[in-house]
Amino acid sequence: MTDTTARPTDTPPGTGVPAVPEQPGTRTPPVPATPLIAKDKPRRRVRIDHLRRVVVETRANPTYRFTIRHSAYLVGGTRILTRRAWDARTTARHERFMRAAEAAGQEDVARDWEQRAYIYRQSRHRRRMELLQFAINAPKAIAMGTVGGAGILLMLGIMLAWANRDAHDVLVPLQAVIGLVGWVAFLAGVIWDPLLTALPFLALAGAWAVGRHRQAAPAWALHGDPEQRDVVPDEGAILRALGNLGIAPLNKAIKDGWQPRWVQPTTRSGNGWHTQLQLPLGVPVEMIIGKKGVLAHNLLRKPVEVWPTEPPKLPGTLDLWVADQGSLSGPVPPWPLLTEGTTDYFKGVPVAVSQRGEPIIGKLMAANYMVGGIMGSGKSSLVIALLLGAILDPLVIVEAYVMAYNTDYDPLRPRLRKLVKGDDDEDIEAALRALRNLRDEVTLRGKLLEELGEGATKVTRELALKDPRMRPKVVVFDECHELFMHKEYGKEAAELAIKVMKKARKTAITLIWVTVSPTADSLPRDVTRNTSHRVAFAVGDHVANDGLLGSGRHKAGVTATTLIPGEDVGTAVTVGFSSKPFEVVRSHYVARDPDKGVDEVTPVVERAMGLYEGGAAVEEPTFQPADPLADVAAVLGDEARVLAQEVLHRLAARNPDAYGTWGPTDLKRALEPFGAEQYKSNGVMVVARDRVQDAVLERLAEDVDDFDDE
Incomplete structure (x- = not known):
């Protein structure tokens, strides 16, 4: 006979609560699961913390990081080479640029890429037809080439035999060619097996080199401190900084494979760096501005050294200027008129x-x-x-x-x-x-x-x-x-x-x-x-x-x-x-x-x-502020177009203090507001005299209109 009386020490597994004996004709209600979950939460948290600690320690292991880094180089390089090959053999690149142009609202650019894609397809079709025709004509061409070559060699042999008065020399040229072919075949046989064996390793080395050059590895696996950041705000540093702002739409776009469109790549601009980047859908520039402090931290700068704005003529584009570290802490140059010089109220x-x-x-x-x-x-x-x-x-x-x-x-x-x-x-x-x-x-x-x-x-x-x-x-x-x-x-x-x-x-x-x-x-x-x-x-x-x-x-x-x-x-x-x-x-x-x-x-x-009191130097002030537009017009002279680099040399010679350190970006920044910036002609950047003169005349007309409007 089975004893159904519950002992006081009987408890449900996993609890500290004594079991209640079940009465005849009744059903013991199930024990609520909430206390178990609440009790398991600290254990789960401990397990998660333990796993995180294990991950961090594992990533810090040099051998593990070495393995992951070079494996990622290999995988990333293979992916990059595959994409390059795909772009070279298809119109994928054209389609990508078309989508980017359509997203930016640049219909003329989209049509241009569509035309390029059409031309590429036509050229590819023509090449394929030529290859097909070549495959059909190849046997006939090979046969005719062989017969023709043998005939030429035979004629050479006859001429050699006639000169040497020896009939055996008729076949000497033919034998020489046959011997050369034999030597080539021998060398190919010697080289072929090692080359065939080494070819996969050469391909892997090439893919690894491409991946290493593009740093196609997780940031934590790269050389040095995984948290180390570069002080130069290049495209990679900017993207990493943006990806760690905690902006959900931006993080989603990056996760979904967003490919940034650089309106202006990062270039040196005076004591800092300037770039323009088109942001993805759902990420207005105001979101980036709201995280300016975090962005500056990610770029290793103080907030006052980082200036994200939206250009008036490029909505949806992040205009980012990043100053050099400490550029605001150094001494300011002395006031130019401290010891000598006179000024003109009308010039500033x-x-x-x-x-x-x-x-x-x-x-x-x-x-x-x-x-x-x-x-x-x-x-x-x-x-x-x-x-x-x-x-x-x-x-x-x-x-x-x-x-x-x-x-x-x-x-x-x-x-x-x-x-x-x-x-x-x-x-x-x-x-x-x-x-x-x-x-x-x-x-x-x-x-x-x-x-x-x-x-x-x-x-x-x-x-x-x-x-x-x-x-x-x-x-x-x-x-x-x-x-x-x-x-x-x-x-x-x-x-x-x-x-x-x-x-x-x-x-x-x-x-x-x-x-x-x-x-x-x-x-x-x-x-x-x-x-x-x-x-x-x-x-x-x-x-x-x-x-x-x-x-x-x-x-x-x-x-x-x-x-x-x-x-x-x-x-x-x-x-x-x-x-x-x-x-x-x-x-x-x-x-x-x-x-x-x-x-x-x-x-x-x-x-x-x-x-x-003396009235000296009233008519000829010595301080003359630089006027880039007027100075460019002066150095162009009567020449219709001048190389942009030559314009920079002439400006530096005209006013070394103002233009001695100028580069192409400075010239563009000075002329762009007037619509007179340099442009590409026949593969080189030039400055047009007509554009500069029109800008000077337009500025004069605007000054007159401003006064007339009052």
Whole structure:
């Protein structure tokens, strides 16, 4: 008889719960599985961690990495050679380029590749027919060749026998040929077996070499530290950086075999590298911009050294500029006018250098400035460089209204017509009166231009020399938020500022607004809209950034929020200084530190006072900013087309300081905004005189139209 009584120690396997005896006529409910799963989760996690640790340790093993690396070279090289052979024998390459052109919306390029594919198929068909015809005609040709060759040899033998008067010599040529064939057959027999044996190994070695050259192995299996990254942002480094941004659509595209289309391969550009890459479907440039910090980390750069943007004329394309490591930490070149030279208000003055090391010219005529940033970020360095350059033109009148108590402008006091400092109501009122006077002055100058006739559309240096009422004027309003936010004067100040800025461009009046509080309340929106040159040093958030540089700039990747106060002093993001959407610049610093006995400002002011009081060098300023378009037109002369490399040589000879380090990319970057860049003709890159001259004339017409539109 079976004992059905459950013992107290009986427990279900895998649990610590005693079994409950089953009563007659009842059914024991099943034990819930949840506690088992919950209990197994830590074990599963331990197993996963153990497997991960095993994988990491295995990958770190040199022998394992060596085996995987060279095996991957072999497999990858075979795949590459197979694809090359397939592309060479089919129209796969043409189809691939057609799909890329269609995806980019380039219908003319797609049609061109379709035509090439048609021509290739026709040529391939013709070759195959020729081979088929050759196979049919080959036996007849071989027979005729054999008979003909034997006849020639026999004729040679007869001639040899006639000369030697020996009938045996008739067959000597034929025997010699037969002996040669025998030797060739012998050598082939000796070489054939080793060659046949070595052929597979040679093929494997070739595939391995191709795979090694293309680094067709997992990153962790390559030489050195598997986490090691190259500081040069070439195409491979950029793709690896993009693939590790954590963007799901981009990761999916890479996993699905996305083949990037490089609009512009990575090329050297000044103190950095520039590239343009068409992104896959579902990955807008804004996604990359949102991961700018991670992208910079992946490229071994600081965020301020990496600038991903979207070109205005190439939507869907990532325009990436990566600075050299530490390019923002080195010393800025000395201000070019520190010890000598005079300037021309109508041609601009040097104020900074770009990240690429190019000089940045601050335009004064038909320009105005908005400069902002956190205290200590370097605003004054750019403004002082701008004013020092302005006063080295004896024609220029400078006024400064500083609605705070600081000594930044004190060294310039001898050359300033007026300097007002302070944040009291009378100081704010003085700035307001200055705006009222400027309103009246732009009206007066406009009437004077009208009296001079149709030929005078704007103030020129010649007019300023003839009429003192037309002398150029630069007016600075520092801490301008105090003026615009004043309860009593703020509204009128904003209205006056907008009126003056709209009319001042052709009257040789330049306004410079400086603030530490670039917000919608402190800066009237229309004032920012009518500002041609905008400068953002380190700012606290995107509101301040867009308040200075314009609405939507932060989202588009043009942002100064990544600049670090106290570290990136003098570095700013600018708009309006060039034809590019933005420029990252480092302002020249003209030092003045009485505590250390350093004063570079006062000698410049004294030199400016000497020019102002003596009137020397008024008509022929020594500082002439480089004008690439005009300089290219000059070096082309009367030649219709000149090799691009020859143009670079001539530019370097004309102005070594400006063009001595230029390359083809710099020339293209300078001429492309005007539609006059170099192009390929007969297999070489050339610059056309007609294109450059048309660009010069178009620029002149645009300048006139800009003034006429006001």
